Amino acid sequence: MDIKIADFISSSPNISSCPQIKLAEFAFIGRSNVGKSSLINMLTNRKNLAKVSQTPGKTRLINHFKINDAWYLVDLPGYGFARLSKVEKAKLEKLIYSYFEKRRNLEHTFLLIDSRIEPQTNDITFMTWLALHHIDFTILFTKSDKLSKARLAKNLHNWHHILVEFNPNPPRIIPTSIVTHIGKEGILQTIDAFQKSTPRT
Numbered sequence: 001m002d003i004k005i006a007d008f009i010s011s012s013p014n015i016s017s018c019p020q021i022k023l024a025e026f027a028f029i030g031r032s033n034v035g036k037s038s039l040i041n042m043l044t045n046r047k048n049l050a051k052v053s054q055t056p057g058k059t060r061l062i063n064h065f066k067i068n069d070a071w072y073l074v075d076l077p078g079y080g081f082a083r084l085s086k087v088e089k090a091k092l093e094k095l096i097y098s099y100f101e102k103r104r105n106l107e108h109t110f111l112l113i114d115s116r117i118e119p120q121t122n123d124i125t126f127m128t129w130l131a132l133h134h135i136d137f138t139i140l141f142t143k144s145d146k147l148s149k150a151r152l153a154k155n156l157h158n159w160h161h162i163l164v165e166f167n168p169n170p171p172r173i174i175p176t177s178i179v180t181h182i183g184k185e186g187i188l189q190t191i192d193a194f195q196k197s198t199p200r201t
């Protein structure tokens with residue numbers, strides 16, 4: 001699959017204001033600065049499609065993009081903002097968690113992890129929650145061009161070790177890079193496979 005059409009549809013502050021749609025959704029989520037906007041731009045062959053999510057004050061919105069008139073890409077708010085107050089963090093967490101609980105047409109989630117950084121508690125907490133709630137996800141190991149092959153393999157191994165502890169069938173990890181475009185094909189193929197296995201109209 002190649003992404004030919006990518007239309008920005010809406011930025012929503014809560015679930016009730018998200019577009020009511022029947023097409024399947026594929027969500028992208030990760031800690032702030034993980035490379036989510038860059039990755040969405042790479043996937044959609046656009047320079048600035050995901051820029052809206054980077055605007056200060058807009059980082060806590062749920063962004064919907066309609067892709068090829070066939071499915072929706074959902075840019076979920078980043079978690080782990082160091083600068084947010086406790087109350088704001090709790091509000092954001094509630095928004096993210098309830099999205100996963102309530103959004104019926106959410107087909108699959110891509111959880112972005114910076115391939116250079118040691119496993120962080122909030123990433124592990126979030127993954128454990130997804131696994132406990134039987135929410136299917138794939139891990140995208142971002143900025144992989146910044147590591148040597150050996151280092152990347154070591155970090156992949158470390159994560160695999162953590163993942164099998166709470167899930168005997170650990171999620172797949174796809175290394176990605178906006179520099180080499182590695183991972184682009186794998187992500188689009190994953191979406192394609194889900195689309196074919198559960199077609200919606």
Ligand code: GDP
Nearest residue numbers: 032033034035036037038143144176177178179
């Ligand atoms: P977001 O906050 O998750 O949306 O992160 P951004 O997409 O804004 O990326 C944060 C920074 O990481 C920016 O300076 C990007 O240019 C850089 N970045 C993102 N992805 C990659 C990548 O695959 N390789 C490299 N070398 N830099 C990246």
